[in-house]
Amino acid sequence: MIYFRFFGETPAEQAKNLAKNFLEKLKDFEFVYFGLGFSGKDKQTAKKEFLSLIVSEFEKAGKNFSNQEHEVFLLCDLDRKKVEVEVKPVFIFGHYNKYSREIAQTIHYCIECKGRKCSACNFTGKQVQESVQEIIGKKALEAFSARKHFFHGAGREDVDVLMLGKGRPFVLELAQPKKRKISLKEFEENVNKEKRVRFHSLAFCGPEKVAQVKTTEHDKAYEAVVECEKEADKEKIGALAGQRLGIEQFTPTRVEKRRAKATRKKWAEITRVKALERKKFSLQLKTQAGLYIKEFVSGDSGRTKPSLSSLLGQPCRCVQLDVLEIIEK
Numbered sequence: 001m002i003y004f005r006f007f008g009e010t011p012a013e014q015a016k017n018l019a020k021n022f023l024e025k026l027k028d029f030e031f032v033y034f035g036l037g038f039s040g041k042d043k044q045t046a047k048k049e050f051l052s053l054i055v056s057e058f059e060k061a062g063k064n065f066s067n068q069e070h071e072v073f074l075l076c077d078l079d080r081k082k083v084e085v086e087v088k089p090v091f092i093f094g095h096y097n098k099y100s101r102e103i104a105q106t107i108h109y110c111i112e113c114k115g116r117k118c119s120a121c122n123f124t125g126k127q128v129q130e131s132v133q134e135i136i137g138k139k140a141l142e143a144f145s146a147r148k149h150f151f152h153g154a155g156r157e158d159v160d161v162l163m164l165g166k167g168r169p170f171v172l173e174l175a176q177p178k179k180r181k182i183s184l185k186e187f188e189e190n191v192n193k194e195k196r197v198r199f200h201s202l203a204f205c206g207p208e209k210v211a212q213v214k215t216t217e218h219d220k221a222y223e224a225v226v227e228c229e230k231e232a233d234k235e236k237i238g239a240l241a242g243q244r245l246g247i248e249q250f251t252p253t254r255v256e257k258r259r260a261k262a263t264r265k266k267w268a269e270i271t272r273v274k275a276l277e278r279k280k281f282s283l284q285l286k287t288q289a290g291l292y293i294k295e296f297v298s299g300d301s302g303r304t305k306p307s308l309s310s311l312l313g314q315p316c317r318c319v320q321l322d323v324l325e326i327i328e329k
Protein backbone atom coordinates (compact mmCIF):
# COMPACT_ATOMS: atom_id res chain seq x y z
CA MET A 1 0.00 0.00 0.00
CA ILE A 2 1.28 3.45 -0.95
CA TYR A 3 0.48 6.29 1.42
CA PHE A 4 1.70 9.76 2.32
CA ARG A 5 0.79 12.77 4.49
CA PHE A 6 0.03 16.36 3.58
CA PHE A 7 0.37 19.66 5.45
CA GLY A 8 -0.69 23.30 5.24
CA GLU A 9 -2.56 26.05 7.12
CA THR A 10 -5.32 26.67 4.61
CA PRO A 11 -7.18 24.22 2.34
CA ALA A 12 -5.38 25.80 -0.64
CA GLU A 13 -1.96 25.16 0.90
CA GLN A 14 -3.01 21.64 1.84
CA ALA A 15 -4.20 20.91 -1.67
CA LYS A 16 -0.93 22.21 -3.09
CA ASN A 17 1.12 20.13 -0.66
CA LEU A 18 -1.01 17.03 -1.31
CA ALA A 19 -0.55 17.34 -5.07
CA LYS A 20 3.20 17.88 -4.71
CA ASN A 21 3.65 14.86 -2.43
CA PHE A 22 1.44 12.72 -4.57
CA LEU A 23 3.27 13.50 -7.81
CA GLU A 24 6.57 12.83 -6.08
CA LYS A 25 5.38 9.52 -4.63
CA LEU A 26 3.90 8.33 -7.93
CA LYS A 27 6.42 9.80 -10.33
CA ASP A 28 7.31 6.36 -11.70
CA PHE A 29 3.70 5.33 -12.30
CA GLU A 30 2.01 5.72 -15.67
CA PHE A 31 -1.49 7.18 -15.39
CA VAL A 32 -3.73 9.84 -16.89
CA TYR A 33 -6.81 9.71 -14.66
CA PHE A 34 -7.02 9.75 -10.91
CA GLY A 35 -10.03 9.12 -8.69
CA LEU A 36 -10.61 10.81 -5.37
CA GLY A 37 -12.51 9.99 -2.19
CA PHE A 38 -12.66 11.52 1.27
CA SER A 39 -13.02 10.22 4.78
CA GLY A 40 -13.18 12.11 8.07
CA LYS A 41 -15.62 13.85 10.40
CA ASP A 42 -16.74 16.75 8.22
CA LYS A 43 -16.04 15.21 4.86
CA GLN A 44 -19.11 16.78 3.22
CA THR A 45 -18.08 20.41 3.81
CA ALA A 46 -14.37 19.73 3.36
CA LYS A 47 -15.01 17.86 0.16
CA LYS A 48 -16.66 20.89 -1.46
CA GLU A 49 -13.77 23.27 -1.02
CA PHE A 50 -10.99 20.72 -1.20
CA LEU A 51 -11.99 18.72 -4.27
CA SER A 52 -11.80 21.55 -6.79
CA LEU A 53 -8.51 22.78 -5.28
CA ILE A 54 -6.92 19.36 -5.63
CA VAL A 55 -8.30 18.80 -9.11
CA SER A 56 -6.90 22.12 -10.34
CA GLU A 57 -3.48 21.35 -8.82
CA PHE A 58 -3.40 17.95 -10.52
CA GLU A 59 -4.54 19.35 -13.85
CA LYS A 60 -1.48 21.60 -13.86
CA ALA A 61 0.54 18.35 -13.97
CA GLY A 62 -1.58 16.94 -16.80
CA LYS A 63 -3.56 14.53 -14.60
CA ASN A 64 -7.34 14.45 -14.96
CA PHE A 65 -10.01 13.67 -12.43
CA SER A 66 -12.39 10.79 -13.16
CA ASN A 67 -13.96 8.45 -10.67
CA GLN A 68 -14.82 6.09 -13.56
CA GLU A 69 -11.72 5.83 -15.71
CA HIS A 70 -9.06 6.32 -13.06
CA GLU A 71 -5.90 4.22 -12.95
CA VAL A 72 -5.03 5.42 -9.44
CA PHE A 73 -7.39 6.24 -6.60
CA LEU A 74 -6.64 8.52 -3.66
CA LEU A 75 -8.47 8.19 -0.39
CA CYS A 76 -7.91 11.34 1.68
CA ASP A 77 -8.29 11.01 5.40
CA LEU A 78 -9.09 14.64 6.28
CA ASP A 79 -8.72 14.14 10.04
CA ARG A 80 -5.30 12.52 9.96
CA LYS A 81 -4.09 14.42 6.87
CA LYS A 82 -3.15 11.16 5.28
CA VAL A 83 -3.68 9.79 1.77
CA GLU A 84 -3.86 6.15 0.77
CA VAL A 85 -3.21 5.44 -2.89
CA GLU A 86 -4.60 2.44 -4.70
CA VAL A 87 -3.04 1.66 -8.07
CA LYS A 88 -5.45 -0.30 -10.24
CA PRO A 89 -4.19 -3.65 -11.53
CA VAL A 90 -3.65 -4.38 -15.22
CA PHE A 91 -5.62 -7.33 -16.66
CA ILE A 92 -4.56 -9.28 -19.74
CA PHE A 93 -6.78 -11.82 -21.44
CA GLY A 94 -5.32 -14.55 -23.63
CA HIS A 95 -5.03 -18.26 -24.43
CA TYR A 96 -2.23 -20.66 -23.61
CA ASN A 97 -0.98 -23.99 -24.89
CA LYS A 98 1.12 -26.34 -22.78
CA TYR A 99 3.43 -28.86 -24.46
CA SER A 100 5.10 -30.31 -21.37
CA ARG A 101 3.96 -32.90 -18.81
CA GLU A 102 6.07 -31.28 -16.11
CA ILE A 103 4.55 -27.83 -15.93
CA ALA A 104 1.62 -26.96 -13.67
CA GLN A 105 -0.90 -24.27 -14.53
CA THR A 106 -0.43 -22.19 -11.38
CA ILE A 107 2.14 -22.14 -8.57
CA HIS A 108 1.82 -25.27 -6.42
CA TYR A 109 3.34 -24.54 -3.04
CA CYS A 110 4.83 -27.39 -0.98
CA ILE A 111 2.15 -29.02 1.22
CA GLU A 112 4.59 -29.34 4.12
CA CYS A 113 5.92 -25.80 4.35
CA LYS A 114 3.38 -23.83 2.27
CA GLY A 115 6.19 -22.13 0.37
CA ARG A 116 8.52 -21.33 3.27
CA LYS A 117 11.06 -23.90 1.94
CA CYS A 118 11.85 -27.15 3.75
CA SER A 119 13.66 -30.46 3.22
CA ALA A 120 10.50 -32.14 1.83
CA CYS A 121 10.54 -29.80 -1.17
CA ASN A 122 14.29 -29.65 -1.51
CA PHE A 123 14.17 -26.06 -0.23
CA THR A 124 12.30 -24.79 -3.26
CA GLY A 125 8.99 -24.15 -1.48
CA LYS A 126 7.17 -25.73 -4.40
CA GLN A 127 5.62 -29.06 -5.29
CA VAL A 128 5.98 -28.58 -9.02
CA GLN A 129 8.98 -26.55 -10.08
CA GLU A 130 7.47 -24.74 -13.03
CA SER A 131 4.10 -23.31 -13.92
CA VAL A 132 2.39 -21.51 -16.79
CA GLN A 133 1.66 -18.73 -14.30
CA GLU A 134 5.30 -18.19 -13.40
CA ILE A 135 6.52 -18.38 -17.00
CA ILE A 136 4.30 -15.51 -18.11
CA GLY A 137 4.11 -13.83 -14.69
CA LYS A 138 7.83 -13.36 -14.25
CA LYS A 139 8.21 -11.62 -17.60
CA ALA A 140 5.06 -9.59 -17.01
CA LEU A 141 6.41 -8.25 -13.70
CA GLU A 142 9.48 -6.99 -15.55
CA ALA A 143 7.57 -5.56 -18.51
CA PHE A 144 4.99 -3.75 -16.36
CA SER A 145 7.22 -3.09 -13.34
CA ALA A 146 4.46 -4.69 -11.29
CA ARG A 147 4.59 -6.11 -7.76
CA LYS A 148 2.72 -9.39 -8.01
CA HIS A 149 0.93 -11.62 -10.51
CA PHE A 150 -2.30 -13.62 -10.26
CA PHE A 151 -3.42 -16.20 -12.79
CA HIS A 152 -7.11 -16.88 -13.46
CA GLY A 153 -7.64 -19.86 -15.76
CA ALA A 154 -10.84 -21.14 -17.37
CA GLY A 155 -10.51 -24.40 -15.46
CA ARG A 156 -7.23 -26.27 -15.32
CA GLU A 157 -5.52 -29.40 -16.58
CA ASP A 158 -3.30 -31.65 -14.48
CA VAL A 159 0.48 -31.19 -14.55
CA ASP A 160 0.92 -34.29 -16.74
CA VAL A 161 -1.74 -33.26 -19.26
CA LEU A 162 -0.97 -31.31 -22.44
CA MET A 163 -3.12 -28.35 -23.46
CA LEU A 164 -3.38 -28.37 -27.26
CA GLY A 165 -5.66 -26.86 -29.93
CA LYS A 166 -6.55 -23.20 -29.71
CA GLY A 167 -5.52 -23.16 -26.07
CA ARG A 168 -7.14 -22.41 -22.73
CA PRO A 169 -8.50 -18.92 -21.92
CA PHE A 170 -7.00 -17.12 -18.94
CA VAL A 171 -6.64 -13.68 -17.38
CA LEU A 172 -3.33 -12.50 -15.96
CA GLU A 173 -3.69 -9.88 -13.23
CA LEU A 174 -0.76 -7.61 -12.38
CA ALA A 175 -0.84 -5.76 -9.09
CA GLN A 176 0.55 -2.24 -8.71
CA PRO A 177 1.98 -1.83 -12.22
CA LYS A 178 4.14 1.20 -12.96
CA LYS A 179 3.74 0.75 -16.68
CA ARG A 180 0.41 0.17 -18.43
CA LYS A 181 0.85 0.90 -22.08
CA ILE A 182 3.37 -1.65 -23.30
CA SER A 183 3.06 -3.37 -26.67
CA LEU A 184 1.39 -6.73 -26.03
CA LYS A 185 2.59 -7.95 -29.41
CA GLU A 186 6.22 -7.50 -28.38
CA PHE A 187 5.47 -8.94 -24.95
CA GLU A 188 3.87 -12.01 -26.53
CA GLU A 189 6.94 -12.57 -28.73
CA ASN A 190 9.13 -12.26 -25.66
CA VAL A 191 7.20 -14.81 -23.53
CA ASN A 192 6.98 -17.20 -26.48
CA LYS A 193 10.74 -17.67 -26.53
CA GLU A 194 9.84 -20.37 -23.98
CA LYS A 195 8.78 -23.15 -26.36
CA ARG A 196 7.08 -25.52 -23.90
CA VAL A 197 4.29 -23.05 -23.24
CA ARG A 198 2.85 -20.69 -25.86
CA PHE A 199 0.64 -17.68 -25.30
CA HIS A 200 -1.49 -16.02 -27.93
CA SER A 201 -4.13 -13.36 -28.67
CA LEU A 202 -3.08 -11.34 -25.63
CA ALA A 203 -5.28 -8.28 -25.12
CA PHE A 204 -5.95 -5.85 -22.29
CA CYS A 205 -9.27 -6.36 -20.53
CA GLY A 206 -11.21 -5.15 -17.52
CA PRO A 207 -11.51 -6.82 -14.09
CA GLU A 208 -14.96 -8.20 -14.98
CA LYS A 209 -13.25 -10.63 -17.36
CA VAL A 210 -11.86 -12.61 -14.39
CA ALA A 211 -15.30 -13.75 -13.20
CA GLN A 212 -16.37 -14.41 -16.77
CA VAL A 213 -13.36 -16.65 -17.47
CA LYS A 214 -13.73 -18.48 -14.17
CA THR A 215 -17.46 -19.17 -14.43
CA THR A 216 -17.95 -19.99 -18.13
CA GLU A 217 -18.07 -23.76 -18.56
CA HIS A 218 -16.61 -25.34 -21.67
CA ASP A 219 -17.12 -28.73 -23.25
CA LYS A 220 -13.81 -30.31 -24.22
CA ALA A 221 -12.19 -32.74 -26.61
CA TYR A 222 -9.58 -35.12 -25.20
CA GLU A 223 -7.26 -37.85 -26.31
CA ALA A 224 -6.59 -40.51 -23.72
CA VAL A 225 -4.22 -43.47 -23.80
CA VAL A 226 -5.79 -46.33 -21.86
CA GLU A 227 -4.02 -49.34 -20.43
CA CYS A 228 -6.01 -52.45 -19.59
CA GLU A 229 -5.03 -55.06 -17.04
CA LYS A 230 -5.34 -57.93 -19.49
CA GLU A 231 -5.20 -58.03 -23.25
CA ALA A 232 -8.01 -55.88 -24.56
CA ASP A 233 -10.93 -57.44 -26.41
CA LYS A 234 -10.72 -55.84 -29.89
CA GLU A 235 -14.45 -56.14 -30.54
CA LYS A 236 -15.41 -54.52 -27.26
CA ILE A 237 -12.93 -51.70 -27.86
CA GLY A 238 -14.08 -51.19 -31.43
CA ALA A 239 -17.69 -50.97 -30.26
CA LEU A 240 -16.85 -47.92 -28.12
CA ALA A 241 -16.42 -45.66 -31.15
CA GLY A 242 -19.45 -43.51 -31.85
CA GLN A 243 -21.06 -44.11 -28.44
CA ARG A 244 -22.62 -41.27 -26.54
CA LEU A 245 -22.81 -42.08 -22.85
CA GLY A 246 -24.74 -40.62 -19.97
CA ILE A 247 -22.40 -40.74 -16.98
CA GLU A 248 -22.98 -40.39 -13.27
CA GLN A 249 -19.86 -39.23 -11.54
CA PHE A 250 -19.56 -38.97 -7.79
CA THR A 251 -16.88 -36.46 -6.68
CA PRO A 252 -13.53 -38.22 -7.34
CA THR A 253 -11.33 -39.16 -4.39
CA ARG A 254 -8.57 -37.06 -5.97
CA VAL A 255 -10.45 -33.76 -5.70
CA GLU A 256 -12.56 -34.52 -2.61
CA LYS A 257 -10.87 -31.78 -0.62
CA ARG A 258 -11.65 -29.04 -3.14
CA ARG A 259 -15.11 -29.99 -4.35
CA ALA A 260 -18.46 -30.63 -2.72
CA LYS A 261 -19.44 -34.29 -2.52
CA ALA A 262 -22.21 -34.93 -5.04
CA THR A 263 -23.17 -37.10 -7.98
CA ARG A 264 -22.94 -35.13 -11.23
CA LYS A 265 -24.62 -36.19 -14.45
CA LYS A 266 -22.41 -35.64 -17.50
CA TRP A 267 -22.20 -36.88 -21.07
CA ALA A 268 -19.26 -38.11 -23.12
CA GLU A 269 -19.09 -38.96 -26.77
CA ILE A 270 -16.37 -41.34 -27.94
CA THR A 271 -15.38 -40.15 -31.40
CA ARG A 272 -12.43 -42.37 -32.28
CA VAL A 273 -10.71 -45.49 -30.97
CA LYS A 274 -7.33 -46.78 -32.05
CA ALA A 275 -5.52 -49.96 -30.94
CA LEU A 276 -1.93 -49.39 -29.82
CA GLU A 277 -0.06 -52.21 -28.09
CA ARG A 278 -1.54 -55.46 -26.80
CA LYS A 279 -3.02 -53.93 -23.66
CA LYS A 280 -3.20 -50.35 -24.81
CA PHE A 281 -5.47 -48.27 -26.95
CA SER A 282 -6.15 -44.59 -27.46
CA LEU A 283 -9.46 -42.85 -27.70
CA GLN A 284 -10.68 -39.42 -28.59
CA LEU A 285 -13.75 -38.09 -26.88
CA LYS A 286 -15.88 -35.01 -26.50
CA THR A 287 -17.14 -34.39 -23.00
CA GLN A 288 -19.40 -32.10 -21.10
CA ALA A 289 -17.74 -29.46 -18.93
CA GLY A 290 -16.71 -30.84 -15.55
CA LEU A 291 -16.33 -34.56 -16.34
CA TYR A 292 -13.15 -36.02 -14.85
CA ILE A 293 -11.58 -38.14 -17.57
CA LYS A 294 -9.06 -40.18 -15.57
CA GLU A 295 -11.93 -41.37 -13.35
CA PHE A 296 -14.16 -42.01 -16.36
CA VAL A 297 -11.45 -44.41 -17.54
CA SER A 298 -10.76 -46.16 -14.22
CA GLY A 299 -14.22 -45.98 -12.67
CA ASP A 300 -12.73 -44.60 -9.45
CA SER A 301 -13.78 -47.70 -7.42
CA GLY A 302 -17.34 -47.51 -8.72
CA ARG A 303 -17.79 -43.77 -8.15
CA THR A 304 -18.04 -43.09 -11.90
CA LYS A 305 -20.68 -45.12 -13.80
CA PRO A 306 -20.32 -46.28 -16.46
CA SER A 307 -16.56 -46.19 -16.96
CA LEU A 308 -14.25 -47.76 -19.49
CA SER A 309 -13.42 -50.36 -16.85
CA SER A 310 -17.09 -51.30 -16.48
CA LEU A 311 -17.74 -51.24 -20.24
CA LEU A 312 -14.74 -53.46 -20.99
CA GLY A 313 -15.24 -55.68 -17.96
CA GLN A 314 -11.71 -55.28 -16.62
CA PRO A 315 -9.64 -52.67 -14.76
CA CYS A 316 -8.37 -49.88 -17.03
CA ARG A 317 -6.36 -46.77 -16.29
CA CYS A 318 -5.56 -43.59 -18.12
CA VAL A 319 -1.79 -43.48 -18.70
CA GLN A 320 -1.69 -40.34 -20.82
CA LEU A 321 -4.11 -37.50 -21.40
CA ASP A 322 -4.20 -34.42 -23.63
CA VAL A 323 -6.79 -31.70 -23.97
CA LEU A 324 -7.26 -31.46 -27.75
CA GLU A 325 -9.64 -28.55 -27.66
CA ILE A 326 -11.61 -26.33 -25.34
CA ILE A 327 -14.86 -25.83 -27.17
CA GLU A 328 -15.80 -22.16 -26.86
CA LYS A 329 -19.40 -21.38 -27.66
Ligand SMILES: [Zn+2]
Binds near residue numbers: 120124
Ligand atom coordinates in the same frame (compact mmCIF):
# COMPACT_ATOMS: atom_id res chain seq x y z
ZN1 LIG B 1 8.55 -27.50 1.62
